[in-house]
Amino acid sequence: MFALGIEGSANKVGVGIVGEDGTILANPRHTYITPPGQGFLPRQTAIHHQEHILDLVQQAIKEAGIAPSELCCIAFTKGPGMGAPLVSCAVVARMLSQLWGIPLVGVNHCVGHIEMGRVVTGAQDPVVLYVSGGNTQVIAYSDRRYRIFGETIDMAIGNCLDRFARILHLSNDPSPGYNIEQMAKGGSKFIELPYVVKGMDVSFSGILSFIEAAAHDLLAKEEATREDLCYSLQETLFAMLVEITERAMAHCNTSDVLIVGGVGCNLRLQEMMQIMIMVGERGGKLYHIDERYCIDNGAMIAWPGMLAFKQGQVTPLEESTCTQRYRTDDVLVTWRD
Template sequence: MIALGIEGSANKVGVGIVREDGTILANPRHTYITPPGHGFLPKQTALHHQEHLVALVQAALKEAGVTPADISCIAYTKGPGMGGPLVTCAVVARMLSQLWRVPLVAVNHCVGHIEMGRAVTGARDPVVLYVSGGNTQVIAYAERRYRIFGETIDMAVGNCLDRFARVLHLSNDPSPGYNIEQLAKQGMRYIELPYVVKGMDVSFSGILSFVEEAAGRMLADGSATPADLCFSLQETLFAMLVEITERAMAHCGAPDVLIVGGVGCNMRLQEMMGVMVSERGARLYAIDERYCIDNGAMIAWPGLLALKHGQATPLSESTCTQRFRTDDVLVTWRD
């Protein structure tokens, strides 16, 4: 069995082709990059996906060396994500399903990240830290659900980093978070920022407001550099994430941590988490930008797992939603 997966919940659109043994045959993607200081809006992002998606399908088939006759199902991102881009990808998925006469499988974006991480790293039953532009959650599996032990109560950590990058007018190529990470390596001074952990949940909006005000004041009087601010912001945000992840490990008795999502590529986050994990005698699993960042293979793989366990999505129910909780998914393919 071979699945083709379509992902386009944010500014990246990708098509992945995966075989049932977990081999990734192809995984091309294209990123919508806006000018420095600007974010990406749903309408323009959807137009970007419309422009590139069919070509990505053709490129994936060519790279994988397969034809439409070899495809067993079309998996697509149901949500969560931005409405316009999600609809664009769902329309193409429905079209291919009818043209090629294969079943559709709707996939939760967050579960896609988790299953991709498990497949690539071999992690069996880890506590998962899922960090991206739109989501921040600490997750563990129990009784056929990915249970959320802690999450952000306002904005996602990736969104916090992206919005501060706009304040500094950093480039969005390849991503604002990546450019913050590189600038933070030059930081020489730690500036104390609010540290907001509420039980197992975290809050980032107040930190962002504080550091935005501090940037205007401290950059003007020369008391801090952009690198100092990026360094301080990363250290504070990541320390909060490490804290709630360790608490979830203690509660679950889990020996492993898996970091997924676009922010999971950040080497400083991996380093800080690695220190905590090693002190507990546990293992850290992380993946690089090929699989951390949104991609089609992370949708194709759980779609194939679901199909093999009798789950398919009727055409009449192949909808999208901007809000789709990780713990809403019945995980039939795990014990």
């Protein structure tokens, strides 16, 4: 059996095809990149997805070397995400479902990241740090649910980094967060920023406001460089994430950590998490994936779609709607013990 997955919850649209054992046969995607200093708006992002998605479907089918008749299901991102882009992709999923006579499976975007990380790395039951442009959560599995142990109480870490990149007028190609990561490597002066951990939750909006005001002042007086600012922001945000992840590990009596989501590609975040595991002498392992699977892609939707389908779950056409709010712990995870 093969499953086709369509992802388009933000500025990336992707189509993936996976086998029933998790083998990824095709995973093309296209990214909507805006000019420096600008974010991506729902309407323009949806138009981008509409322009590219059919070509991606054809490309995925060709790369996989299969016929549509060999597909057992078509998975699509039900949410969370941006409304217009989500709907654009769901419309295509519904069209293909009716055209090919193949059932639909609606997938939670966050669960897609987790299951993609598990199948690629082989991680069994780690604490998951999910960090992306729209989400920041510390997660662990228990009793057929992915339980959220801590999360952001305002904005996601990826959004925080993206907005600071706009302040510095950094390029959005390939992504604002990547360009901040590269600039941070040249930073040497640490600028103390607010450190906001509230129990198991974190807050980023105040840090962003503080560094935005400080950036104008420090750069004007030449007391710090843009590299110093990127370095200081990264170190502060990532230290907060490492702290709440370690606390969740202690609570769950787990030594392994899996990092997923677009920000999870950041090598400094991986390094800091690895140091925490080693210093704590936990004897555990850090699992992470590269940009092929860490960043939004179609395979991460196809795989949980396949898992759900094998458990008898399908989404009726009349229920194949999208929602911008769809929490990770809302999903009944029937494919795990």
